[in-house]
Each structure stands twice: as structure tokens, then as C-alpha cells.
Amino acid sequence: MTDHLELAAEGLSLVDRASIDEAIRAARAPGTRRTYASAWRSWETWCVGRGVNAFPADPMLVAAHLAERHSAGVSTSRLDVTVAAIRARHIDEGLEDPTAVRGVQLVVRGLRRIDAGERAVKQAHPLTVAEVRRMLGTLDRATLAGKRDAAILLIGFAGALRRSEISNLRVSDLSFKADGVVVRLRKSKSDQEGAGAFVGVVRGAHQDTDPVSALRDWLGAAGLATAGPLFVRVRRGGHVDRVSLHPDTVNAIVKRMACCAGLSDLPISAHSLRAGHATVAAEAGVPASRLARTTRHADLRTLAMYVRPGEVLRDTSSGSLGL
Numbered sequence: 001m002t003d004h005l006e007l008a009a010e011g012l013s014l015v016d017r018a019s020i021d022e023a024i025r026a027a028r029a030p031g032t033r034r035t036y037a038s039a040w041r042s043w044e045t046w047c048v049g050r051g052v053n054a055f056p057a058d059p060m061l062v063a064a065h066l067a068e069r070h071s072a073g074v075s076t077s078r079l080d081v082t083v084a085a086i087r088a089r090h091i092d093e094g095l096e097d098p099t100a101v102r103g104v105q106l107v108v109r110g111l112r113r114i115d116a117g118e119r120a121v122k123q124a125h126p127l128t129v130a131e132v133r134r135m136l137g138t139l140d141r142a143t144l145a146g147k148r149d150a151a152i153l154l155i156g157f158a159g160a161l162r163r164s165e166i167s168n169l170r171v172s173d174l175s176f177k178a179d180g181v182v183v184r185l186r187k188s189k190s191d192q193e194g195a196g197a198f199v200g201v202v203r204g205a206h207q208d209t210d211p212v213s214a215l216r217d218w219l220g221a222a223g224l225a226t227a228g229p230l231f232v233r234v235r236r237g238g239h240v241d242r243v244s245l246h247p248d249t250v251n252a253i254v255k256r257m258a259c260c261a262g263l264s265d266l267p268i269s270a271h272s273l274r275a276g277h278a279t280v281a282a283e284a285g286v287p288a289s290r291l292a293r294t295t296r297h298a299d300l301r302t303l304a305m306y307v308r309p310g311e312v313l314r315d316t317s318s319g320s321l322g323l
Helices: 014-026 031-052 061-071 076-092 100-117 129-136 144-159 163-168 211-222 246-261 270-281 290-295 309-315
Strands: 174-177 180-185 197-202 232-234 239-244
Touching: 031 076, 061 076, 061 100, 061 163, 076 100, 076 232, 129 246, 129 270, 144 163, 144 197, 144 211, 144 232, 144 246, 163 246, 174 211, 174 270, 180 211, 197 211, 246 270, 270 290
Parallel strands: none
Antiparallel strands: 174 180, 180 197, 232 239
């Protein structure tokens, strides 16, 4: 991997090269490396089936691969990952980026236009407070599983957390204060450098929907001390495993609550917690700049996707037309 740095071999020890390789690998988050590796394996498999070389990649073969996968129903967002993986592999090895060729870029642009014109964008349904209450009502909050699931639902909604962020939380990431709790996010999708972020969650006005009380209730009942993962598996008989819930499990828990609440007709997922926070806050008049500090959106254009009609109706200039 150090070859593309154009470092002379003379004077470099094996330890030097190992240290450089380790630093280069750390330049990408572990999740990104795994995603790129999976996309690269898919590209390699496709090339084997065609009897062609995967590396270095022929730009027109890359274009054909993308078009074929899109025809098979693969979303352009996943294809973007494939493009990024192929680009990274070539740049890391000091070779020209085959995805930068105009023909490949035109194919990518065309596939996006096809998606925009023919495929409806599926957004997670933004949960309302009333729906959160309905979902909480399906839980037996006298049980460990019920206490855990209530805490997941409420802290995810109040903190606008992603499923991966909920999964990664540890007990030591919580700092309880008189008026709420400060949640430390050690890593997240929008924090590839691992700098971390802090999210404040205030006490709720109602006991049944208070995220701080729900957290304390879960911590106390599960016997979780000051270390270890925050949200863990609960086995039959009330046994608590000291293993973090996988992000997919967090998603499944939210979906199950929604189904039990009679909301199965809505596209509800763990992302509905984050989307719901943004929507409810915007409709309550929270400015986008302040909202972005909680949701940790670096790009307000992305945040605008979650801010539904409430803010749009307040900001529209149509009311000044005199109609």
C-alpha cells in the first residue's frame, strides 16, 4: 500500500512500512473499509463471470457493470458505493481512476436520472409523538425487554440518532445532569474522522415519554454499571448478555413496535426516529440551523429532505402574492 506514496525503499524498515500502512488504513472508517471490500468482491465476481480482469479496471467494463446491476434493481446509492470502491482501490495503488472517465460519469448520471424519473424515492415515515406513544403502549415496561425497547425508542427519537449510533452507545457515553442527559457519540456516519459529538437530551414533560427516565429505568433494571455496551440482548428468563445489539436488531425492534401498534401500513424503520425528530421539531418552529446542531447534518440540503411541509409552509413566499 505504501507504493503509491512514491517512497524510496532505501532507508525504510519493515516497521516503517507497517506503520505507514496502518495509518493509511485508519484514514477510512472500519465500516467504510468493510463496505468497499464487499463492493469490490462483487465487482471481481462479475469480472470473473465475464472472463476479464478486475484490476486495473477497464472504464467501459465498469460502465457495463453499473448498468447491468441497475437493471437488476440495484439502487443508484449502492452503485455509488461500487464506484467509490473501484476509485479508492485504483488511487490507493497509484493508478488512474477508471470511474473518472467521462463515459462512466455519463452512465452514472443517466442512471440517476432514470431513478428520478421512474422510481419513487422511498423515505422512512417520520414518527409523530402520538405514534411514539402508540408504540410505547405495546410494551410491557415491567419487563427488561420492555424497558430496553422503551429506552431505545425514546432516546433514538429525542436524540435524532441513527441505528448505528444507538448500537454503538456505551454506558460511559451517558452523562446525567439535573435537566437531562448528555450523550456522547464516539463515531457516526457523518463523523468519518472519529472526532465524536455530543447530543443533549432534556427531560420529558410526561413520565411515560421521558427519555431520561426511560434510560435510568433500563440501566437500573439491567444492572449495567459504568462500562460496557448500553443496549444489549435480553434472553428468556431475564438474562442480560453483555453484547451490543446489532444495528439491524435495533431496526427490527422499532419495526416490531410499529407493527404491534397497528402502524404496519407505514414505512417505519429505525430511521423514522431521526426523521420524526427533524419533522416534529421543524413543525414546532425550530430553525434549521439549530436543528442541524442536534441532528448533526453538515449539509442543510440533506436536512431539508427531512423537514416536511410544516417549515415549507412557514417559509413560502406564496402568501405574499396577494392571491
